[in-house]
Amino acid sequence: MAFFDFLTESIAIDLGTANTLIIHNDKVVVDSPSIVAIDKKTEKIIAVGAEANLMQGKTHENIKTIRPLKDGVIADFNASEQMISLLIKSIPALNKRFFTPSLKMVICIPSGITEVEMRAVRESAERVNGKEVYLIHEPMAAAIGIGVDIMQPKGNMIVDIGGGTTEIAVIALSGIVCDKSVKVAGDVFTGDIIYYMRTQHNLYIGERTAEKIKITIGSASEELESPPEDISVQGRDLLTGKPKEIIISYREIAKALDKSIIRIEDSVMETLSQTPPELAADIYNTGIYLAGGGSMLRGLDKRLSKKTDLPVFIAEDPLRSVVRGTGITLKNIERYKSVLVK
Numbered sequence: 580m581a582f583f584d585f586l587t588e589s590i591a592i593d594l595g596t597a598n599t600l601i602i603h604n605d606k607v608v609v610d611s612p613s614i615v616a617i618d619k620k621t622e623k624i625i626a627v628g629a630e631a632n633l634m635q636g637k638t639h640e641n642i643k644t645i646r647p648l649k650d651g652v653i654a655d656f657n658a659s660e661q662m663i664s665l666l667i668k669s670i671p672a673l674n675k676r677f678f679t680p681s682l683k684m685v686i687c688i689p690s691g692i693t694e695v696e697m698r699a700v701r702e703s704a705e706r707v708n709g710k711e712v713y714l715i716h717e718p719m720a721a722a723i724g725i726g727v728d729i730m731q732p733k734g735n736m737i738v739d740i741g742g743g744t745t746e747i748a749v750i751a752l753s754g755i756v757c758d759k760s761v762k763v764a765g766d767v768f769t770g771d772i773i774y775y776m777r778t779q780h781n782l783y784i785g786e787r788t789a790e791k792i793k794i795t796i797g798s799a800s801e802e803l804e805s806p807p808e809d810i811s812v813q814g815r816d817l818l819t820g821k822p823k824e825i826i827i828s829y830r831e832i833a834k835a836l837d838k839s840i841i842r843i844e845d846s847v848m849e850t851l852s853q854t855p856p857e858l859a860a861d862i863y864n865t866g867i868y869l870a871g872g873g874s875m876l877r878g879l880d881k882r883l884s885k886k887t888d889l890p891v892f893i894a895e896d897p898l899r900s901v902v903r904g905t906g907i908t909l910k911n912i913e914r915y916k917s918v919l920v921k
Contacts, residue, residue, distance in 0.1 A: 586680055586681060587680055587681050587682070587683055587710065588603065588672075588673060588680045588681075588682055588683070589603070589682070589683040589684075589909055590602065590603045590667065590670070590682055590683075590684055590909075591603075591684070591685045591686075591902060591905040591906040591908070591909040592663070592684060592685070592686045592687070592704075592902075592905065593686075593687050593720070593901045593902035593905055594613070594648065594659075594663070594686055594687070594688075594700065595613060595648070595651070595741055595742055595743075595901075596613060596646065596648045596649065596650065596651050596741060596742035596743030596744070596764075596765075596766060597612065597613060597741065597742025597743070597765055597766070597872065598610065598611065598612055598613060598742070598872075598898070599611055599612075599613045599628075599662070599663075599666055600899065600901075600902040601666060601667070601670065601902075602902055602903075602905065602906035602909070603670050603672060603673075604672065605906065605910070607899060607902060608670045608671060608672070609666050609667075609669060609670060610899075611627070611628030611629055611666060612628055612629060612631070612632040613628075613646055613647065613648050613662065613742075614627075614628065614631045614632050614635065614644055614645070614646050615627050615631050615644070615645055615646075615647060615658050615661065615662050616630075616631040616634045616638070616642055616643070616644045617642070617643055617644075617645065617658065618641060618642060619640070619641050619642065619643055620641055624658075624661050624662075624665065625642065627661075627662055627665045627666065628666065631644055632644075632787075635785075635786060635787055636785035636786060636787055645658055647659035647662055648743065649743060650689075650743040650744055650762045651688070651689035651692070651717070651741060651742075651743040651744040651760075652688075652689065652692055652696040652699070652700075652743075653696065653699045653700060653703065656699060656703070659703055660703045660706055660707065663703055663704070663707050664706075664707045667682070667707055679708050680708070681708050681709075681710040682704075682707070682708050682709045682710060682711075683709075683710065683711040683909075684704050684709045684711070684712050684713065684909075685713045685714075685715055685905050685906075685908050685909040685912075685919070686700060686704060686712065686713070686714055686715070686905070687714070687715050687716070687717050687720040687901055687902075687904075687905045688700055688714050688715070688716060688717065688920070689716070689717050689743075689744050689746055689760050690716045690717060690718055690719075690746050690748055690755060690758045690760050691744070691746075691758075691759075691760025692760075697714065697920070700714065701714065713908075713909075713912070713919040713920070714919065714920040715904075715905060715908055715915075715918060715919055715920065716746075716748075716755060716758075716918075716920065717739055717741070717744075717746045717901055718737045718739050718746045718747070718748035718750065718755065718758060719748070719750065719755065719904070719918055720901045720902075720904035720905045720908065721737050721739045721746075721868075721870040721871070721894070721900050721901045721904055722735060722737045722748075722750050722868070722904065723903075723904035723905075723907050723908060723915070723918075724870070724894070724899070724900035724901055724902070724903035724904030724905075724907065725737070725868050725870060725894045725900050725904070727750070727868065729750050729751075729752075729753045729918070730752070730753050731751075731752070732751060732752050733751060733861050733865070734749055734750070734751045734756070734854065734857070734858030734859070734860075734861035734862050734865070735749070735750050735751070735861070735862070735865055735868065736748070736749050736750075736850070736851075736854075736862045736865075736866075736867045736868065737750060737867075737868050737870065738843075738847060738867055738868070738869050738870070738874070738883070739869075739870045739871040739874075739900075739901065740764050740765070740843070740869070740870075740871040740872070740873025740874050740876075741764050741765065741871045741872065741873065741901075742764055742765040742766050742872065742873075743762065743764055743765075743766055744760050744761065744762055744764050745760070745761045745763055745764045745843050745846065745871075745873065746758070746759075746760050746871075747759045747760075747761070747846055747847055747850045748850075749850065749854050749858055749862070751858055751861075753915075753917050753918050754917075754918075756854070756855065756858060757850055757853045757854055758850065759846050759849060759850045761842060761843065761846045763839050763842045763843055763846075764871075764873050765793075765872055765873050767839050768793055768797065768836055768839060768873070768876070769786060769789045769790050769793055770789075771835045771836050771838070771839055772784075772789040772792050772793055772797075772832060772835050772836070773785075773786070773789045774835070775831070775832075775834070775835035776789075776812070776814065776827075777817065779831070780825055780827075781816060781817040781818050782812065782814040782815070782816060782817070782823065782825060783814050783815045783816075783817050784812060784813075784814035784815075785814075788812065788813070788814065792810070792812060792827070792832060793832070793876075795807065795810055796808075796809070796810055796827070796828070796829040796832055797829070797832050797836070797876050797877065798829040798830075798832055798833040798836075798876065798877040798878050799833060799836060799840050799876045799877065799878045799879040799882045800833055800877070800878030800879075800881065800882050801830045801833045801834070802878075803829065803877055803878050806828075806829055807829050807877070809826050809827060809828045809829075810826070810827065811824050811825070811826050812824065812825055812826075812827055829877070833878075836876075840879070840882065844882070844883065844886045847867070847883060847886070847887060848886065848887065851887065862889065863889065866889050866890035866891060866892055867883065867884075867887065867889055867890070867891045867892070868891075868892050868894060869883070869891060869892065869893045869894065869897065870893075870894045870897050870900040870901060871897055871898070871900070871901065872897065872898050874893050874894070874897045875893070875897055875898075880892070880893055
């Protein structure tokens with residue numbers, strides 16, 4: 580058996596709409612944007628991850644950049660498979676092998692995923708040499724990654740705001756009691772910023788610029804204790820067609836994102852209203868945990884806390900809490916058997 584163990588490697592994958600992270604031997608070995616650049620003539624992949632991300636919005640007619648995952652699920656089967664394969668091959672420890680080892684994988688998936696979408700993830704994994712493939716729901720992985728003991732008969736509420744979806748779940752006894760998956764998350768925030776700049780400033784900006792604005796001065800509230808400084812934004816003037824630059828503040832971005840954040844707030848309230856009373860009592864004491872890149876939006880925790888009258892805590896490394904939880908599950912697969920989706 581020991582010899583066959585040598586032929587198998589274990590990896591945990593957080594297949595995200597915005598970023599894909601892979602854990603191997605308890606270390607995050609891949610943290611890369613989920614984007615590929617394809618040569619239109621040959622249909623071959625030219626670049627993956629960070630390199631492809633630099634090309635976004637700057638390509639000519641023979642190259643296209645695509646994001647194979649949309650709303651947390653596989654939208655382009657072929658591109659996603661090649662992307663997963665290339666990212667796995669880039670793991671340093673597997674690079675040195677003479678042959679490709681068979682893989683034992685735990686992959687996390689959104690809680691609102693359909694059977695068909697689940698099968699697409701599983702088949703993609705099997706084609707890149709996945710011999711044992713386990714799936715885990717994102718809010719569950721986030722809870723484990725944050726350090727919540729999911730086995731206890733105690734309710735915990737997790738809000739995981741990723742790139743494509745916001746996953747809201749109440750977890751108890753290693754199961755999801757009630758959950759809601761909404762397609763309002765990081766990508767929608769980016770779209771809101773592009774729309775706001777176009778309608779309010781007649782400035783046309785690309786996705787990468789909008790993403791940069793979101794990270795630099797993005798805010799969920801117009802009143803912040805330590806506000807970020809105003810930044811300059813360059814784009815194309817829609818009236819004259821010339822390149823132009825304007826200065827914008829975090830208050831404007833808070834206005835731009837307001838509608839989407841209200842939708843997340845409403846979904847949290849809806850999930851709370853479906854929670855059984857005993858678990859609601861637990862959540863009153865433990866509060867709400869935030870994970871995912873979207874939870875880093877300034878002032879979001881305070882805003883949710885005000886809306887729900889509950890304490891809100893942000894995970895210490897929100898971007899990696901899901902993949903960390905997936906890695907812990909992989910390491911203790913017997914213990915977390917009941918959590919995995921077969």
